[in-house]
Amino acid sequence: MKFKLRPSAERGRAEHGWLHARFTFSFAGYYEAEHCGFHSLVVMNNDIIEPGGGFDRHPHDNAEIFTYVISGELEHKDSMGNGSIIKPGHLQYMSAGDGVFHSEFNPSNDEKVELYQIWMLPNQQGGKPRYEQKELGKGKIKNEMKVLFSEDGHNDSTPIRQKAIFSFGQIDRGNSLIIEPDNQYPHAWIQIISGSSFWGGHQLNKADGLGIEDLDSTLEIKAAENCEFFIFRLSENK
Numbered sequence: 001m002k003f004k005l006r007p008s009a010e011r012g013r014a015e016h017g018w019l020h021a022r023f024t025f026s027f028a029g030y031y032e033a034e035h036c037g038f039h040s041l042v043v044m045n046n047d048i049i050e051p052g053g054g055f056d057r058h059p060h061d062n063a064e065i066f067t068y069v070i071s072g073e074l075e076h077k078d079s080m081g082n083g084s085i086i087k088p089g090h091l092q093y094m095s096a097g098d099g100v101f102h103s104e105f106n107p108s109n110d111e112k113v114e115l116y117q118i119w120m121l122p123n124q125q126g127g128k129p130r131y132e133q134k135e136l137g138k139g140k141i142k143n144e145m146k147v148l149f150s151e152d153g154h155n156d157s158t159p160i161r162q163k164a165i166f167s168f169g170q171i172d173r174g175n176s177l178i179i180e181p182d183n184q185y186p187h188a189w190i191q192i193i194s195g196s197s198f199w200g201g202h203q204l205n206k207a208d209g210l211g212i213e214d215l216d217s218t219l220e221i222k223a224a225e226n227c228e229f230f231i232f233r234l235s236e237n238k
Contacts, residue, residue, distance in 0.1 A: 001212060002214060003202060003211070003213075005210055008046075011046070012030030013030070018052070019048070023045055024045070024046070025038070025041075038187070038211045040120050041189050041232055043117065044189075047115050047116075051108045051111060054103065055104045057102065060094075060099070060102070061096050061100070062122055063122065064160050065094045065118070066091060066116075066120075067118075068091045068193075069115045071112070071114045073108060073111075075104065076102060078129075080131055085107070086115075086133065091133070092131075093132045093149065095122070095160065097126060097128050097130065098127060118230075120162050120166075123151075123161060123163055143177070144170070145169035145177060147167045148168055150164070150165045151164065164235060167230070169227075169228070170227070171197060171221060171222075173224065176221055179220075179221065179231070186234075186235070187213055188232060188233050190204065190209065190212070191207075196224040200212075204229075
C-alpha cells in the first residue's frame, strides 16, 4: 500500500478576479508532471466564485462531471434542458457523453459560492448525456460512508460510465470507520471537504487529498474533529 499526500497549500492556483481556483491536479495553465490526475480521476478543482461571476456556455464531451457546493449557490443551465440552483450540500452529476453545453453562475449579488468540480474519464466513448442532482444535506449521512455513484448502480447509487465507486463520508470527532480492500477497486483517492481525520497515520485537514495505490489491507479512519470527505474507489481503468 502506497500513499500519495496532496496538501491543500501545495495545490495549483489561478486568480481571475471573479474566480479563485485551487487545482489538486494539473489543469488549464497549471501543470505539474507528478500531479496529472489519479487513474480515471483527472480534475479536482476547489473554486470560489465571486457574486455575479461564472462560466459562460461552453461544451464538454466524454467526461463524467460532478459539482458539489460547499457554501453559497450555483445556477446551472444546459443543452439537455436542465436548469437548477445547486445549494450547499447538493451534488450535481453530468455525464457529457457525445456532447453537451452548459453554463454555471453565482446568482447572488453579495455572497460568494465555494464548490468542488470533479472530472472522471469515462470507460466508454459517446452515449446520450445524463444529468442528476443529489441532496446530501447536513446530518443525513452520519458516521458512515454512503455510495453515491457506481458503474452498476448498487446500493441505490446512480450508474456512471466508469468502473469506480464515488462515496461521501462523515465522521464525528472521536469516531472511526473502516475501509476494506477490494480487488476490483485497488486504488483510492480521498478528498477532505471539512474537518480533520487520520488515514493510515496521515492527518488530513480541509481540502487535503490523499491517493492510495494498491489498498491491500484494512485501513482505519479516525476523526480528529467532525469531518466530511469524498472517497473514490478506482479500478486500473483510465
